[in-house]
Amino acid sequence: MELNERVKLLRTEHKLTQEQFATAIGITKASVSKFEKGMKAPGRETLEKIADYFNVTTDYLLGRSEEPELTTEEDKIVSEEGKNIMAIIESLPEEERKKAWEQLEMYVNYMKMKKNN
Known part of the structure:
Protein backbone atom coordinates (compact mmCIF):
# COMPACT_ATOMS: atom_id res chain seq x y z
CA MET A 1 0.00 0.00 0.00
CA GLU A 2 1.33 3.43 -0.94
CA LEU A 3 1.60 6.52 1.27
CA ASN A 4 -1.40 8.18 -0.37
CA GLU A 5 -3.56 5.11 0.22
CA ARG A 6 -2.50 4.81 3.85
CA VAL A 7 -3.26 8.47 4.58
CA LYS A 8 -6.71 8.16 3.03
CA LEU A 9 -7.39 4.86 4.81
CA LEU A 10 -6.44 6.31 8.20
CA ARG A 11 -8.48 9.46 7.61
CA THR A 12 -11.58 7.54 6.57
CA GLU A 13 -11.19 4.99 9.40
CA HIS A 14 -11.25 7.94 11.80
CA LYS A 15 -14.35 9.29 10.01
CA LEU A 16 -12.71 12.61 9.18
CA THR A 17 -13.36 14.77 6.17
CA GLN A 18 -10.33 16.08 4.32
CA GLU A 19 -11.06 19.50 5.75
CA GLN A 20 -11.30 18.25 9.34
CA PHE A 21 -8.06 16.34 9.00
CA ALA A 22 -6.29 19.27 7.34
CA THR A 23 -7.35 21.61 10.13
CA ALA A 24 -6.28 19.11 12.79
CA ILE A 25 -2.70 18.93 11.50
CA GLY A 26 -2.40 22.52 10.30
CA ILE A 27 -2.38 22.16 6.52
CA THR A 28 -4.83 22.95 3.73
CA LYS A 29 -7.61 20.71 2.45
CA ALA A 30 -6.02 21.00 -0.99
CA SER A 31 -2.79 19.51 0.38
CA VAL A 32 -4.66 16.56 1.88
CA SER A 33 -6.41 16.01 -1.44
CA LYS A 34 -3.09 16.06 -3.32
CA PHE A 35 -1.52 13.64 -0.81
CA GLU A 36 -4.42 11.22 -1.17
CA LYS A 37 -4.36 11.38 -4.96
CA GLY A 38 -0.60 10.78 -4.99
CA MET A 39 -0.01 14.13 -6.70
CA LYS A 40 2.17 15.43 -3.86
CA ALA A 41 4.09 13.84 -1.02
CA PRO A 42 4.06 15.43 2.42
CA GLY A 43 7.30 16.94 3.67
CA ARG A 44 9.08 15.49 6.69
CA GLU A 45 7.35 17.79 9.19
CA THR A 46 3.89 17.10 7.78
CA LEU A 47 4.61 13.37 7.62
CA GLU A 48 5.47 13.47 11.32
CA LYS A 49 2.28 15.40 12.07
CA ILE A 50 0.23 12.77 10.23
CA ALA A 51 1.96 9.95 12.10
CA ASP A 52 1.51 11.69 15.46
CA TYR A 53 -2.13 12.46 14.77
CA PHE A 54 -3.00 8.85 13.92
CA ASN A 55 -0.53 7.40 16.44
CA VAL A 56 1.33 5.38 13.82
CA THR A 57 4.97 5.28 12.79
CA THR A 58 6.32 7.18 9.81
CA ASP A 59 7.69 3.83 8.58
CA TYR A 60 4.10 2.56 8.43
CA LEU A 61 2.98 5.60 6.45
CA LEU A 62 5.90 5.22 4.04
CA GLY A 63 5.20 1.52 3.50
CA ARG A 64 8.46 0.47 5.15
CA SER A 65 6.49 -1.46 7.79
CA GLU A 66 3.13 -3.16 7.82
CA GLU A 67 2.88 -2.58 11.58
CA PRO A 68 1.37 0.81 12.44
CA GLU A 69 2.78 0.77 15.97
CA LEU A 70 6.26 0.21 17.34
CA THR A 71 7.31 -3.36 18.01
Missing part, protein backbone atom coordinates in the same frame (compact mmCIF):
# COMPACT_ATOMS: atom_id res chain seq x y z
CA THR A 72 8.41 -4.33 21.52
CA GLU A 73 12.05 -4.09 20.42
CA GLU A 74 11.52 -0.67 18.86
CA ASP A 75 9.70 0.47 22.00
CA LYS A 76 12.72 -0.57 24.09
CA ILE A 77 14.98 1.50 21.84
CA VAL A 78 12.71 4.52 22.17
CA SER A 79 12.66 4.04 25.95
CA GLU A 80 16.46 3.92 26.02
CA GLU A 81 16.61 7.12 23.98
CA GLY A 82 14.27 8.72 26.53
CA LYS A 83 16.57 7.67 29.37
CA ASN A 84 19.55 9.11 27.49
CA ILE A 85 17.76 12.42 26.97
CA MET A 86 16.84 12.56 30.65
CA ALA A 87 20.47 11.91 31.62
CA ILE A 88 21.63 14.72 29.34
CA ILE A 89 19.09 17.12 30.82
CA GLU A 90 20.02 16.14 34.37
CA SER A 91 23.70 16.81 33.63
CA LEU A 92 22.99 20.45 32.73
CA PRO A 93 23.55 23.33 35.15
CA GLU A 94 20.43 24.02 37.23
CA GLU A 95 19.13 27.01 35.25
CA GLU A 96 19.58 25.27 31.88
CA ARG A 97 18.05 22.08 33.30
CA LYS A 98 14.94 24.03 34.38
CA LYS A 99 14.61 25.53 30.91
CA ALA A 100 15.06 22.15 29.23
CA TRP A 101 12.36 20.55 31.41
CA GLU A 102 10.02 23.51 30.76
CA GLN A 103 10.51 23.13 27.00
CA LEU A 104 9.90 19.40 27.19
CA GLU A 105 6.78 19.91 29.31
CA MET A 106 5.41 22.49 26.85
CA TYR A 107 5.97 20.09 23.97
CA VAL A 108 4.27 17.19 25.77
CA ASN A 109 1.30 19.38 26.70
CA TYR A 110 1.04 20.58 23.10
CA MET A 111 0.99 16.98 21.83
CA LYS A 112 -1.66 15.99 24.40
CA MET A 113 -3.81 18.93 23.42
CA LYS A 114 -3.40 18.13 19.73
CA LYS A 115 -4.45 14.50 20.24
CA ASN A 116 -7.55 15.56 22.19
CA ASN A 117 -8.76 17.77 19.32
Whole structure:
Protein backbone atom coordinates (compact mmCIF):
# COMPACT_ATOMS: atom_id res chain seq x y z
CA MET A 1 0.00 0.00 0.00
CA GLU A 2 1.33 3.43 -0.94
CA LEU A 3 1.60 6.52 1.27
CA ASN A 4 -1.40 8.18 -0.37
CA GLU A 5 -3.56 5.11 0.22
CA ARG A 6 -2.50 4.81 3.85
CA VAL A 7 -3.26 8.47 4.58
CA LYS A 8 -6.71 8.16 3.03
CA LEU A 9 -7.39 4.86 4.81
CA LEU A 10 -6.44 6.31 8.20
CA ARG A 11 -8.48 9.46 7.61
CA THR A 12 -11.58 7.54 6.57
CA GLU A 13 -11.19 4.99 9.40
CA HIS A 14 -11.25 7.94 11.80
CA LYS A 15 -14.35 9.29 10.01
CA LEU A 16 -12.71 12.61 9.18
CA THR A 17 -13.36 14.77 6.17
CA GLN A 18 -10.33 16.08 4.32
CA GLU A 19 -11.06 19.50 5.75
CA GLN A 20 -11.30 18.25 9.34
CA PHE A 21 -8.06 16.34 9.00
CA ALA A 22 -6.29 19.27 7.34
CA THR A 23 -7.35 21.61 10.13
CA ALA A 24 -6.28 19.11 12.79
CA ILE A 25 -2.70 18.93 11.50
CA GLY A 26 -2.40 22.52 10.30
CA ILE A 27 -2.38 22.16 6.52
CA THR A 28 -4.83 22.95 3.73
CA LYS A 29 -7.61 20.71 2.45
CA ALA A 30 -6.02 21.00 -0.99
CA SER A 31 -2.79 19.51 0.38
CA VAL A 32 -4.66 16.56 1.88
CA SER A 33 -6.41 16.01 -1.44
CA LYS A 34 -3.09 16.06 -3.32
CA PHE A 35 -1.52 13.64 -0.81
CA GLU A 36 -4.42 11.22 -1.17
CA LYS A 37 -4.36 11.38 -4.96
CA GLY A 38 -0.60 10.78 -4.99
CA MET A 39 -0.01 14.13 -6.70
CA LYS A 40 2.17 15.43 -3.86
CA ALA A 41 4.09 13.84 -1.02
CA PRO A 42 4.06 15.43 2.42
CA GLY A 43 7.30 16.94 3.67
CA ARG A 44 9.08 15.49 6.69
CA GLU A 45 7.35 17.79 9.19
CA THR A 46 3.89 17.10 7.78
CA LEU A 47 4.61 13.37 7.62
CA GLU A 48 5.47 13.47 11.32
CA LYS A 49 2.28 15.40 12.07
CA ILE A 50 0.23 12.77 10.23
CA ALA A 51 1.96 9.95 12.10
CA ASP A 52 1.51 11.69 15.46
CA TYR A 53 -2.13 12.46 14.77
CA PHE A 54 -3.00 8.85 13.92
CA ASN A 55 -0.53 7.40 16.44
CA VAL A 56 1.33 5.38 13.82
CA THR A 57 4.97 5.28 12.79
CA THR A 58 6.32 7.18 9.81
CA ASP A 59 7.69 3.83 8.58
CA TYR A 60 4.10 2.56 8.43
CA LEU A 61 2.98 5.60 6.45
CA LEU A 62 5.90 5.22 4.04
CA GLY A 63 5.20 1.52 3.50
CA ARG A 64 8.46 0.47 5.15
CA SER A 65 6.49 -1.46 7.79
CA GLU A 66 3.13 -3.16 7.82
CA GLU A 67 2.88 -2.58 11.58
CA PRO A 68 1.37 0.81 12.44
CA GLU A 69 2.78 0.77 15.97
CA LEU A 70 6.26 0.21 17.34
CA THR A 71 7.31 -3.36 18.01
CA THR A 72 8.41 -4.33 21.52
CA GLU A 73 12.05 -4.09 20.42
CA GLU A 74 11.52 -0.67 18.86
CA ASP A 75 9.70 0.47 22.00
CA LYS A 76 12.72 -0.57 24.09
CA ILE A 77 14.98 1.50 21.84
CA VAL A 78 12.71 4.52 22.17
CA SER A 79 12.66 4.04 25.95
CA GLU A 80 16.46 3.92 26.02
CA GLU A 81 16.61 7.12 23.98
CA GLY A 82 14.27 8.72 26.53
CA LYS A 83 16.57 7.67 29.37
CA ASN A 84 19.55 9.11 27.49
CA ILE A 85 17.76 12.42 26.97
CA MET A 86 16.84 12.56 30.65
CA ALA A 87 20.47 11.91 31.62
CA ILE A 88 21.63 14.72 29.34
CA ILE A 89 19.09 17.12 30.82
CA GLU A 90 20.02 16.14 34.37
CA SER A 91 23.70 16.81 33.63
CA LEU A 92 22.99 20.45 32.73
CA PRO A 93 23.55 23.33 35.15
CA GLU A 94 20.43 24.02 37.23
CA GLU A 95 19.13 27.01 35.25
CA GLU A 96 19.58 25.27 31.88
CA ARG A 97 18.05 22.08 33.30
CA LYS A 98 14.94 24.03 34.38
CA LYS A 99 14.61 25.53 30.91
CA ALA A 100 15.06 22.15 29.23
CA TRP A 101 12.36 20.55 31.41
CA GLU A 102 10.02 23.51 30.76
CA GLN A 103 10.51 23.13 27.00
CA LEU A 104 9.90 19.40 27.19
CA GLU A 105 6.78 19.91 29.31
CA MET A 106 5.41 22.49 26.85
CA TYR A 107 5.97 20.09 23.97
CA VAL A 108 4.27 17.19 25.77
CA ASN A 109 1.30 19.38 26.70
CA TYR A 110 1.04 20.58 23.10
CA MET A 111 0.99 16.98 21.83
CA LYS A 112 -1.66 15.99 24.40
CA MET A 113 -3.81 18.93 23.42
CA LYS A 114 -3.40 18.13 19.73
CA LYS A 115 -4.45 14.50 20.24
CA ASN A 116 -7.55 15.56 22.19
CA ASN A 117 -8.76 17.77 19.32
